[in-house]
Amino acid sequence: EDQVTQSPEALRLQEGESSSLNCSYTVSGLRGLFWYRQDPGKGPEFLFTLYSAGEEKEKERLKATLTKKESFLHITAPKPEDSATYLCAVQAGGGNTPLVFGKGTRLSVIA
Amino acid sequence: NAGVTQTPKFRVLKTGQSMTLLCAQDMNHEYMYWYRQDPGMGLRLIHYSVGEGTTAKGEVPDGYNVSRLKKQNFLLGLESAAPSQTSVYFCASSFPGQGRFGYTFGSGTRLTVV
Numbered sequence: 001e002d003q004v005t006q007s008p009e010a011l012r013l014q015e016g017e018s019s020s021l022n023c024s025y026t027v028s029g030l031r032g033l034f035w036y037r038q039d040p041g042k043g044p045e046f047l048f049t050l051y052s053a054g055e056e057k058e059k060e061r062l063k064a065t066l067t068k069k070e071s072f073l074h075i076t077a078p079k080p081e082d083s084a085t086y087l088c089a090v091q092a093g094g095g096n097t098p099l100v101f102g103k104g105t106r107l108s109v110i111a
Numbered sequence: 112n113a114g115v116t117q118t119p120k121f122r123v124l125k126t127g128q129s130m131t132l133l134c135a136q137d138m139n140h141e142y143m144y145w146y147r148q149d150p151g152m153g154l155r156l157i158h159y160s161v162g163e164g165t166t167a168k169g170e171v172p173d174g175y176n177v178s179r180l181k182k183q184n185f186l187l188g189l190e191s192a193a194p195s196q197t198s199v200y201f202c203a204s205s206f207p208g209q210g211r212f213g214y215t216f217g218s219g220t221r222l223t224v225v
Contacts, residue, residue: 096207
């Protein structure tokens with residue numbers, strides 16, 4: 001069974017204090033690993049897709065990396081507007097296989 | 112360009128009542144999905160569709176039915192609502208492969224069953 005575990009469950013940072021969120025996965029035949037951002041009362045918003053170990057993607061203060069067992073979402077010098085829940089998801093198997101999501105990390109950035 | 116639209120946004124049902132949640136997308140996406148999100152449980156897949164007229168079960172399909180009669184619409188039905196179905200329901204859509212663009216989600220339907 002495909003599993004996705006995110007840690008920590010919640011993270012509180014001061015503005016400018018860089019940190020990383022972790023997503024570890026157990027799947028057979030990873031096709032892609034996805035990161036989403038979810039604001040309260042809204043649907044998840046797509047951030048990145050990573051396909052193979054060693055790959056990196058960046059967007060503003062966010063950088064996602066991938067190894068064979070886990071992915072990290074690095075947040076550099078965060079601002080209060082980066083506060084949200086960050087979700088990790090994996091796709092395994094065939095091209096029609098839906099995403100399996102982790103439970104998310106709730107990030108709070110304090111000014 | 113509205114993206115993915117879910118109706119209604121909020122609903123309160125009594126145990127045993129039925130209802131249909133509507134999802135509409137205007138991006139010509141082939142695939143559509145229904146997830147539920149509960150505190151501490153994350154997003155769990157209920158049913159999905161890889162094309163008009165096709166549906167498949169996800170991780171938690173019991174108590175729900177779906178239909179995809181038109182490419183742009185995906186309906187989720189609750190025939191006899193139970194308090195365990197109190198949740199936030201999200202619809203999503205994607206192109207086949209979904210890698211480059213991921214899923215596009217709607218804003219959710221908050222359902223309370225009393």
